[in-house]
Amino acid sequence: MSGLKLFNTKSGVTEVAPRLAEVEGDVQDLIEAHMETMVGVRFLASEYSTGPVHGGRIDSLGIDENGAPVIVEYKRATDAGVINQGLFYLSWLMDHKAEFGHLVRDRLGAAVAAQVLWSAPRLICVAGDFTRYDVHAVREHRRSIDLVRYRFFGNEHVGLETVASVTGQTAAPRAARRRRAAEVPRARRAEGAMAELTAAVDEVLLGLGDDITKVENRTYRAYQRLRNFACVCPPQQTKLLVYLKADPTKVDLVPGFTRDVTGLGHHGTGDLEARLRTDRDLERAQELFRLSYAAA
The missing domain is CATH 3.40.1350.10 (Trna Endonuclease; Chain: A, domain 1)
Structure with missing residues (x-):
């Protein structure tokens, strides 16, 4: 090596x-x-x-x-x-x-x-x-x-x-393109803060290393090395859900911010859920992002 x-x-x-x-x-x-x-x-x-x-x-x-x-x-x-x-x-x-x-x-x-x-x-x-x-x-x-x-x-x-x-540059299926086109006006109607937070999360996750690729799934966006280390779901009205590869038993869980979702059904992969509502939450989550990146 x-x-x-x-x-x-x-x-x-x-x-x-x-x-x-x-x-x-x-x-x-x-x-x-x-x-x-x-x-x-x-x-x-x-x-x-x-x-x-x-x-x-x-x-x-x-x-x-x-x-x-x-x-x-x-x-x-x-x-x-x-x-x-x-x-x-x-x-x-x-x-x-x-x-x-x-x-x-x-x-x-x-x-x-x-x-x-x-x-x-x-x-x-x-x-x-x-x-x-x-x-x-x-x-x-x-x-x-x-x-x-x-x-x-x-x-x-x-x-x-x-x-x-x-990451491959293959064309997205026609249905996916129509879906994204329909999402544009919905995103504009959504709270500006959530749209800005989603963009900030994207920037932070991609900034963790040069070996990161993004994969657009039907219900989430995956950030992966060889394996997924983070999955970001579409923003909700007041929060953004991120699922991480970091081991939830090895971090201090904070009610309302992080939780162990091992064995619970959710979109994306990862057993640690982070709920982001503000830029401050994103700052708190960055160490979890780094742990997840290292675990992948």
């Missing part, structure tokens, strides 16, 4: 040397077995065949916490072809939405299949390293792409580092 050193502090201080996997499959097997924990994606299939005409096999198929289809491709070390290979499979996926929908229905149920977010498909490339040309290339594509560097440390630790994360 770039610039990162890991030390074992038992019986003195000993550096744990980073290493690459012996074979590519070691990385794939580990991430597929713990995909939701490691990259925030629910696993669907491994080595998924794209059929005799297309003639390929997608390393891993999944769906993220916002409902977006995800392709994960792995390389043991640096490989200039991983991005193009992933994009090749992503194009196939966009032409086979019904097939993906059947897979989701079979593995996760009809309710999840009905909520697939086709406006934001993702490609995650996991490799030993990437070049500056790779980082430049993803910024030229109109797709959501995450470049993730891995390293093993000894036999018990693995590290993941997001090298680049780019």
Whole structure:
């Protein structure tokens, strides 16, 4: 990992040397077995065949916490072809939405299949390293792409580092565009304070790091690294609800401001709810935002 050193502090201080996997499959097997924990994606299939005409096999198929289809491709070390290979499979996926929908229905149920977010498909490339040309290339594509560097440390630790994360620029569905157009006059009618607070929250969340992308879901806006760390619901008349990845058992909950929503139904992801009404609430919430960003 770039610039990162890991030390074992038992019986003195000993550096744990980073290493690459012996074979590519070691990385794939580990991430597929713990995909939701490691990259925030629910696993669907491994080595998924794209059929005799297309003639390929997608390393891993999944769906993220916002409902977006995800392709994960792995390389043991640096490989200039991983991005193009992933994009090749992503194009196939966009032409086979019904097939993906059947897979989701079979593995996760009809309710999840009905909520697939086709406006934001993702490609995650996991490799030993990437070049500056790779980082430049993803910024030229109109797709959501995450470049993730891995390293093993000894036999018990693995590290993941997001090298680049780019939000796709695909056109929103026509219905979504109509929805947003209809929301403009409603936003103008809403209290100016809530509109300003929503814009301020957006600025603060995006300012936490360079690896943040926004995803517009049907009922919330997600801010994510590899996983969501904050979800902002549409502003209500007197408050703005933000759901965070921070552990509610490790923060001091304040009645009327924060609450533990673990196991409670709500839009978005995260077990800590923050209710923002004023700029002062936003100031109080910023440390929670940072904790959530770190947890993702």
